[in-house]
Amino acid sequence: MQPQSQAASRSLLSRFTALTDAFAFPLRTSHYLELVNPLWTTHALQAKVVAVWDETADARTITLKPGRNWRSHRPGQHLRVGVPIGGMHYTRTYSISSAPERNDGCFTITVKAINGGRMSHHLVRNIKPGDFLPIGVPQGDFYLPDANPVEPLFITAGSGITPIMSMLRSLVAQERLPDITHIHYAPHAYDVIFGQELAALAAKHPRYQLHLVYTREPGETTAEKRHFSATTLDSVCPDWRTRDTYACGPQGLLDAVESHWRNAGVSRQLHTERFRAQVAAAPSEITSGTVLFANSGVSAASDGVVNLLRLAEDNGLNPPHGCRMGICHGCDAKLKSGCVRDLRTNALLNEVGAIVQICVCAAAGDAELEV
Amino acid sequence: MGMPTHLTNAEIEEFGREMDAIRNEVMDSRGAADRAYILKIIRWQRSLALGGRIVMFLSLLLLPASTLPYAGWPQFVGVLALGAAMLGIAKILENMEIGHNVMHAQWDWMRDPNIQSNTWEWDNVCPSDQWKHSHNVVHHTWTNVFGKDPDIGYGVLRVTPQQRWEPKYLIQPVTNFFLNIWFQWGVAVHDVEPDKLLSGEKSIGSVKHLLRGIAKKAARQLLKDYALWPALGAALTVPAAIALQLDVAHIALITFLWIAGGNAIANLMRNIWSNVIIFCGHFPSGVQHFTKAEVEGETRARWYVRQLLGSCNIGGGKLFHILSGNLSHQIEHHLFPDMPSNRYPEVAPRVRAMAARYRLPYNTGSLTRQFGTTTWTIWRLAFPGGRVQASPA
Numbered sequence: 001m002q003p004q005s006q007a008a009s010r011s012l013l014s015r016f017t018a019l020t021d022a023f024a025f026p027l028r029t030s031h032y033l034e035l036v037n038p039l040w041t042t043h044a045l046q047a048k049v050v051a052v053w054d055e056t057a058d059a060r061t062i063t064l065k066p067g068r069n070w071r072s073h074r075p076g077q078h079l080r081v082g083v084p085i086g087g088m089h090y091t092r093t094y095s096i097s098s099a100p101e102r103n104d105g106c107f108t109i110t111v112k113a114i115n116g117g118r119m120s121h122h123l124v125r126n127i128k129p130g131d132f133l134p135i136g137v138p139q140g141d142f143y144l145p146d147a148n149p150v151e152p153l154f155i156t157a158g159s160g161i162t163p164i165m166s167m168l169r170s171l172v173a174q175e176r177l178p179d180i181t182h183i184h185y186a187p188h189a190y191d192v193i194f195g196q197e198l199a200a201l202a203a204k205h206p207r208y209q210l211h212l213v214y215t216r217e218p219g220e221t222t223a224e225k226r227h228f229s230a231t232t233l234d235s236v237c238p239d240w241r242t243r244d245t246y247a248c249g250p251q252g253l254l255d256a257v258e259s260h261w262r263n264a265g266v267s268r269q270l271h272t273e274r275f276r277a278q279v280a281a282a283p284s285e286i287t288s289g290t291v292l293f294a295n296s297g298v299s300a301a302s303d304g305v306v307n308l309l310r311l312a313e314d315n316g317l318n319p320p321h322g323c324r325m326g327i328c329h330g331c332d333a334k335l336k337s338g339c340v341r342d343l344r345t346n347a348l349l350n351e352v353g354a355i356v357q358i359c360v361c362a363a364a365g366d367a368e369l370e371v
Numbered sequence: 372m373g374m375p376t377h378l379t380n381a382e383i384e385e386f387g388r389e390m391d392a393i394r395n396e397v398m399d400s401r402g403a404a405d406r407a408y409i410l411k412i413i414r415w416q417r418s419l420a421l422g423g424r425i426v427m428f429l430s431l432l433l434l435p436a437s438t439l440p441y442a443g444w445p446q447f448v449g450v451l452a453l454g455a456a457m458l459g460i461a462k463i464l465e466n467m468e469i470g471h472n473v474m475h476a477q478w479d480w481m482r483d484p485n486i487q488s489n490t491w492e493w494d495n496v497c498p499s500d501q502w503k504h505s506h507n508v509v510h511h512t513w514t515n516v517f518g519k520d521p522d523i524g525y526g527v528l529r530v531t532p533q534q535r536w537e538p539k540y541l542i543q544p545v546t547n548f549f550l551n552i553w554f555q556w557g558v559a560v561h562d563v564e565p566d567k568l569l570s571g572e573k574s575i576g577s578v579k580h581l582l583r584g585i586a587k588k589a590a591r592q593l594l595k596d597y598a599l600w601p602a603l604g605a606a607l608t609v610p611a612a613i614a615l616q617l618d619v620a621h622i623a624l625i626t627f628l629w630i631a632g633g634n635a636i637a638n639l640m641r642n643i644w645s646n647v648i649i650f651c652g653h654f655p656s657g658v659q660h661f662t663k664a665e666v667e668g669e670t671r672a673r674w675y676v677r678q679l680l681g682s683c684n685i686g687g688g689k690l691f692h693i694l695s696g697n698l699s700h701q702i703e704h705h706l707f708p709d710m711p712s713n714r715y716p717e718v719a720p721r722v723r724a725m726a727a728r729y730r731l732p733y734n735t736g737s738l739t740r741q742f743g744t745t746t747w748t749i750w751r752l753a754f755p756g757g758r759v760q761a762s763p764a
Contacts, residue, residue: 022591022594022595022599023595023599023600023603024595025591025592025594025595026492026493026494026591027417031417032417032421035414035417035418035421043485044484044485084403084406084481084483085403086402086403087401087402087403087404087405087406087407087480087481088406088480088481088482089481089482089483089484090482134484322504322507322508322512323507323508323511323512325512325671325674327507327511327512327708327709328503328507328508328511328512328708329475329476329479329488329503329507329709330503330504330507330508332476332479332488332489344391345395345398353482354482355479355480355482
């Protein structure tokens with residue numbers, strides 16, 4: 001009976017909020033609650049940073065207390081995290097590293113500062129307890145099924161350990177740790193995120209087999225040879241073909257793993273989680289390309305000079321617009337992928353979700369727009 | 372009058388390039404400080420709005436019937452007026468420094484999903500989508516062009532002798548007064564263009580969807596200020612009236628009326644203030660108007676020149692600029708409509724120096740001068756004739 005009464009009380013609450021929202025129109029009650037505590041809002045989910053902890057020299061675990069409307073995650077899932085850097089809102093996706101069994105209402109993400117990563121650097125270096133971050137709800141299908149896999153194989157590298165860590169912690173909390181083989185790649189021993197916890201886990205639970213592979217000698221800067229290889233896999237885990245495999249890590253590792261599993265004809269046993277770069281290459285000079293107007297499905301060849309509004313109109317579309325000179329923002333459209341150039345300043349826009357004034361922008365190479 | 376004749380086309384194009392350079396420089400430097408500014412203004416505005424309504428409720432404790440110490444009519448009315456003023460200032464901030472500027476896409480660059488021009492709705496009976504059309508598209512593109520810019524007298528006022536006199540303008544001092552106190556309703560029907568409706572240029576059928584939008588928005592605005600908040604205030608007095616064995620219905624009724632009155636004062640404050648500031652933007656003496664022929668094939672540079680000549684600034688302090696939504700920097704706003712408003716003060720001296728260098732007028736003055744000449748123009752031009760005023764140098 002409990003879920004029903006819960007649903008009833010929620011609908012009563014939503015009816016009450018609908019009434020109080022009429023007092024707050026055109027805003028909502030939530031906008032005023034935000035003045036008191038940003039975690040009480042319902043119009044935009046936020047989380048408060050309650051603690052930060054350095055795992056390694058360049059990886060930090062951030063403990064977040066989510067606001068109302070949060071729902072618990074399944075171990076392995078990720079969420080979107082927003083951060084304003086230089087006044088601009090950036091969104092990236094991070095795996096949750098804590099177990100859902102954690103009972104203080106908080107969860108953690110573990111972020112590694114990657115080279116040239118504006119957002120990861122900001123999260124690792126500048127975020128402090130007391131800050132608020134806009135977040136999304138947990139998403140993704142990279143999680144352990146309720147029917148626990150009997151003999152999972154985990155293959156991770158670098159910060160790809162985070163979703164697997166959530167799974168391991170959850171399995172331990174539920175006291176149903178199966179026979180696990182875990183291969184983890186890191187440059188050096190001191191770069192292993194959660195190194196001590198993993199070692200302690202391996203020491204305590206003989207069913208958990210941890211194989212750490214260090215890809216670099218101390219002082220070495222590059223070493224391709226110790227990355228994923230069929231020989232290592234066969235020696236560490238001879239029965240890999242029959243195991244449910246969960247892999248997370250950089251593009252190179254996942255590509256290698258995927259092709260290896262595909263060649264063995266056991267792709268169905270493999271589950272991967274990858275976070276693609278959300279930024280398209282920005283060509284240095286005027287480039288022709290194909291523009292896809294996603295709402296209508298119309299695609300058009302662009303010479304890289306003609307503005308996108310004109311291009312759309314020449315191809316039979318009639319997107320909303322106003323001044324045709326870049327002042328009224330009546331034609332603003334979202335960039336879904338690719339790159340566009342502002343004809344006034346030659347500035348390039350290549351971030352997914354960027355707002356494009358189509359009357360004064362041309363495609364730079366291929367582009368896809370919500371028009 | 373009209374486009375300047377002392378500049379060659381090449382000089383005008385150079386003027387445009389310099390304007391673009393200023394624009395690009397400022398737009399490239401937008402950052403965390405600008406974000407902090409708008410978030411702070413929004414926080415202040417929401418706190419003032421809520422605070423004002425709470426103060427109005429607290430003033431009820433000072434109703435003489437409450438028998439509390441310090442209770443009495445003057446004290447009650449004073450505190451109620453304070454609450455109404457707080458709410459009025461909140462509405463002014465919301466409509467001008469926040470709403471108007473957010474809807475101009477000045478803050479879209481932050482990519483903050485909660486502060487976006489395409490989703491923002493303001494505390495005004497005018498629906499934001501209609502405003503963005505009549506204001507951003509029509510007025511900002513065709514600023515001060517006869518037959519194109521409906522903001523030249525809003526179809527009901529004769530604000531320049533270049534508009535042909537008609538007998539309907541005789542009553543414009545009266546029209547002007549009512550437009551002033553009911554300004555948000557004038558703004559609401561702006562996109563409908565009631566003057567064209569009356570003259571038969573537009574059919575009622577063609578604006579039906581606009582009227583429906585206005586009715587829907589206005590109903591919710593009126594419900595909030597003149598039913599819900601007063602009713603809540605009245606409801607709060609009921610337990611006290613019962614405890615004090617007073618006439619419950621009577622106390623509730625006068626509370627309802629006083630709170631509704633306080634809200635009306637707040638709306639009136641916003642109407643008068645926004646009307647004064649906005650009329651000072653394009654109507655003061657010396658402002659220039661243009662013909663359709665003059666803007667035929669207009670380049671971006673010539674558009675800049677037109678914006679400069681067709682707009683007027685008002686001098687004042689920092690708080691004045693914020694309360695006017697930085698429309699006291701109307702010239703800079705018209706040159707760079709999507710630049711964050713907090714940057715206009717730093718751009719203004721550069722624009723003014725450029726105007727001087729190109730021997731172009733830069734129309735600025737005190738609020739008294741700008742509003743005085745605006746009002747005088749409206750009174751004078753109710754009658755036939757009138758002379759085009761030269762621009763102040």
